[in-house]
Amino acid sequence: MAMKSISVTAYLGTAYTIEADIRGHRAIIDQPQAGGGSDLGPSPLELFLFSLAGCIGSIARIAATQQRIALRGMRISVEGDLNPAGLLGKPSEDRVGFQTITIAAEIDADLSDDAKLKFLDEVCARCPLHDNIHYETALRHSMLEADCTV
Incomplete structure (x- = not known):
């Protein structure tokens, strides 16, 4: 069976929030407020x-x-x-x-x-x-x- 590639591109702005559009789904990674983030995501x-x-x-x-x-x-x-x-x-x-x-x-x-x-x-x-x-x-x-x- 042939190999299948799966890829994701994420973007970090000026804070801790990292965002990606994955097949039309918006995904957000962030840090808790206690860690300097905005707690917008896990x-x-x-x-x-x-x-x-x-x-x-x-x-x-x-x-x-x-x-x-x-x-x-x-x-x-x-x-x-x-x-x-x-x-x-x-x-x-x-x-x-x-x-x-x-x-x-x-x-x-x-x-x-x-x-x-x-x-x-x-x-x-x-x-x-x-x-x-x-x-x-x-x-x-x-x-x-x-x-x-x-």
């Missing part, structure tokens, strides 16, 4: 965890449909632990990113507890974001050409 870290929960939920719906499981709903809780010192530019022995990410799910379906756990394991194995976090992914960064007509 922080990047909150949105990252939400994206993981959303991916797990989406894959669960696909898998349930494929397996003819009557999935009435799911509650997906994702929690990440990190030391904020590094992102604030302070010395730290810890990595900058999350040290641990914990996923807990409540599955509303007519399955035994063992079957629900097996289903969650399969869903996580099929989730691209879970995969990107669990395994090393090549990550590159570069500068864009300046567009003076903005």
Whole structure:
């Protein structure tokens, strides 16, 4: 199967608010007021965890449909632990990113507890974001050409 590219372009103005138009959906990332932002949206870290929960939920719906499981709903809780010192530019022995990410799910379906756990394991194995976090992914960064007509 051919690779599929997915892209997002975001814009940072003079404050902490970052905005993007994603397929016609306006997305906003901001910092809480206590962190200097305007609290117009979730922080990047909150949105990252939400994206993981959303991916797990989406894959669960696909898998349930494929397996003819009557999935009435799911509650997906994702929690990440990190030391904020590094992102604030302070010395730290810890990595900058999350040290641990914990996923807990409540599955509303007519399955035994063992079957629900097996289903969650399969869903996580099929989730691209879970995969990107669990395994090393090549990550590159570069500068864009300046567009003076903005």
